[in-house]
Amino acid sequence: MKLSSNEEYGLRCMVRLAYANQGLTIPEMSQAEGVSPAYAAKLLRVLRKGGFVKAARGKEGGYTLARPAGEIVIADVMNALGGRLFESDFCETHAGSAAICGRSVDCSVRSLWRAVQVAVDQVLSKATLRDLLQNEAEMNSWVRTLPGTIHVLQ
Helix, strand or coil: CCCCHHHHHHHHHHHHHHHHCCCECHHHHHHHHCCCHHHHHHHHHHHHHCCCEEEECCCCCEEEECCCHHHCEHHHHHHHHCCCCCCCCHHHHCCCCCCCCCCCCCCHHHHHHHHHHHHHHHHHCCCECCHHHCCHHHHHHHHHCCCCCCCCCC
């Protein structure tokens, strides 16, 4: 499993805006995150449509957070940027060349993906953008407080 570039860079843009405390333009975001201006514009458009950022024109313009960082739940941001890992219609869209998956009645793989999605949802629904403003050691400590997480972070 991999996070998409949209999810990674989109979340990084959100963190950058939370740190900025002022409007950032597309060229500023592009340079700060090392992506093309077109890609930064695409990500900011998705985030604006999702209600996470707002745009203002003019000399003091640019993109800012639409709400305080503590009110922006990471699960919502990730869903807007790329969707969930396992959706309820997954089996219908992954039947291969058949009209219906041969394991649609009794599928151990589906059970695994559901469990993974539940675990991901539990973590991401507890995290806010404000949590991501911590340094790595503080964030590792925060993750260790989550019930049921495997503590592999050093």
